[in-house]
Amino acid sequence: MNLRPAQQADLEALSAVHRRAFTPGWGPEEIADLASGPGAFGLIVESEAPLGMILCRALAGEAEVLTLAVDPQARRRGVARALVTAAAGAARAAGAQAMFLEVAVDNDGAIALYETQGFVRAGRRPSYYDRGGGVYVDAVVMRLDLNSGAL
Numbered sequence: 743m744n745l746r747p748a749q750q751a752d753l754e755a756l757s758a759v760h761r762r763a764f765t766p767g768w769g770p771e772e773i774a775d776l777a778s779g780p781g782a783f784g785l786i787v788e789s790e791a792p793l794g795m796i797l798c799r800a801l802a803g804e805a806e807v808l809t810l811a812v813d814p815q816a817r818r819r820g821v822a823r824a825l826v827t828a829a830a831g832a833a834r835a836a837g838a839q840a841m842f843l844e845v846a847v848d849n850d851g852a853i854a855l856y857e858t859q860g861f862v863r864a865g866r867r868p869s870y871y872d873r874g875g876g877v878y879v880d881a882v883v884m885r886l887d888l889n890s891g892a893l
């Protein structure tokens with residue numbers, strides 16, 4: 743298992759992983775758009791095939807996880823833990839003091855992952871995710887102090 747910075751040439755692979763983890767998932771163009779923004783960076787975990795990806799932004803002393811996805815076949819093997827740890831390190835190196843993210847309030851697995859990584863609940867955004875059919879789900883805002891030495 744290899745973890746490395748994602749490159750332009752990885753856009754298809756990043757999208758493939760994202761589409762295996764989310765419905766509908768992001769296409770290469772959407773990922774390219776986000777990855778070209780100020781302070782954006784991506785990391786990828788691969789073995790023979792890409793297994794996981796994270797996309798973040800570190801800007802003006804704050805970092806944000808834009809998305810995190812692990813192939814369903816590769817879950818509970820520490821792929822996300824490795825990605826979040828590396829992303830937090832990269833954000834800290836880029837001068838960020840804290841890392842934020844939003845996660846659906848019913849995404850118990852992701853919330854458990856972030857809590858094991860030292861994130862704490864910092865707020866709630868009502869009706870943040872549109873699930874279709876008039877169903878909206880709140881987001882939990884989570885925060886990791888990058889100066890705490892937790893990671």
Ligand SMILES: CC(C)(COP(=O)(O)OP(=O)(O)OC[C@H]1O[C@@H](n2cnc3c(N)ncnc32)[C@H](O)[C@@H]1OP(=O)(O)O)[C@@H](O)C(=O)NCCC(=O)NCCS
Pocket residue numbers: 763764810811812813816817818819820821822823824843844845846849850851852854855856858
């Ligand atoms: C959430 C997700 C990224 C976790 O990826 P993963 O590689 O399986 O996570 P890891 O193996 O690194 O898990 C590390 C720890 O987090 C916790 N955890 C991860 N997934 C969990 C789950 N489904 N249920 C409970 N705890 C979980 C556990 O403490 C786990 O340690 P353990 O396996 O030793 O018990 C993955 O399930 C995924 O891609 N889900 C769909 C997309 C998504 O929800 N992304 C996040 C949106 S903000």
